[in-house]
Amino acid sequence: MREQIRRLLQAYEPTRQQPDPPLPPAGVLLLLHDRPGGPHIIFQKRTDHVRDHKGQVSFPGGVMDPGDPDIRYTALRETYEEIGVHPDHVEVLGQLDDMVTVSNFLVTPFVGWLDRYPYEWRFSSTEVAYLLEVPLDHVRDPRNLVPDRRIINGREYVFQAYQFGNDLIWGATARMLGNFLDLLRALE
Template sequence: MTDAKAALLSAIDRDGGASSDFDLNPDVVLPEGRKLRPAGVLIPVQMIDGQAQVILTKRSSHLKHHPGQIAFPGGKQDEADADVIAAALREADEEIGLKPTNVEVLGTLASHETVTSFLVTPVLGFVRDAFVHEPEPGEVEEVFSVPLTHLIDPNNFRVEGRRWRGQRRHYYTVPYGPYYIWGATARMLRGLAERMSS
């Protein structure tokens, strides 16, 4: 077992509370009884040249929702999916060509509530063998990887803000080179970083 894989397994066993897009915005009042749709995203970790890398996507700039943003492969749970893990694996296959048989699911992290009313479960997966990225043309503009060491270092995260629907909204960012990783993706990575550094 690689050191990175062992560290990820240990992180899963540590306590980590649920997160949301509202964590840094305590003034937001969420309606009681709101309905959240289940979704799953895959955090695929692959050994590349002896270094653990996290595979991420840049969403197509033509998409209606979150165009051009950095995201994990994943999406909402469909009726045919057994659970959110199955949804994450199916979406990773569809979006980047990563076959479910090539992923060892290590476990899940605490769920994350988004402003778009999804309850997202991050699924930690270890990619067994090298594979050719096959970005789905309608959804994915680019597939790239970031060293795990960069994403689990709390010092690489910043809190930034912008106006959204007439109010100042704060969120986490964890930039890497030309890639501006922010929002829900950065918040889930921050949760992983907190577990791995505790």
């Protein structure tokens, strides 16, 4: 499947955004790895100690530092800082659509493949409560797509979210995941 995803992403032209005024750029990594039962995606449950996105399920990643040469580097650096995955252990397969978040970041998601399993995760206890290794087949199953109701500025909105056990993958992470799953439909 790794080769099929690589080919899909190489042929894909991600949507780029340039908000006005500019927003802080951030990079995240949708990280896949092979394990018994098929490919899995790595998510992290954020602690309540972080400034942004407390307690949410997210992809590893974060805001671009002034010394980062590009946003891809940011995604890999942040993944290393948050969950201990060395950049040399990741093959970046491609990029998904840019996304502007309600927390006012311009997020660029990358898709990567971890070159080994099992992996010795070392995550930041101040940023990451625990990891979720979610089977790709689980999020592709429409029975795990659930409505997520949110009140924003006094109005109710319903968004798509993904249920995994007691955890809900919602918000920008769910939208990025949806972008990836839409691409994978070409493989069906």
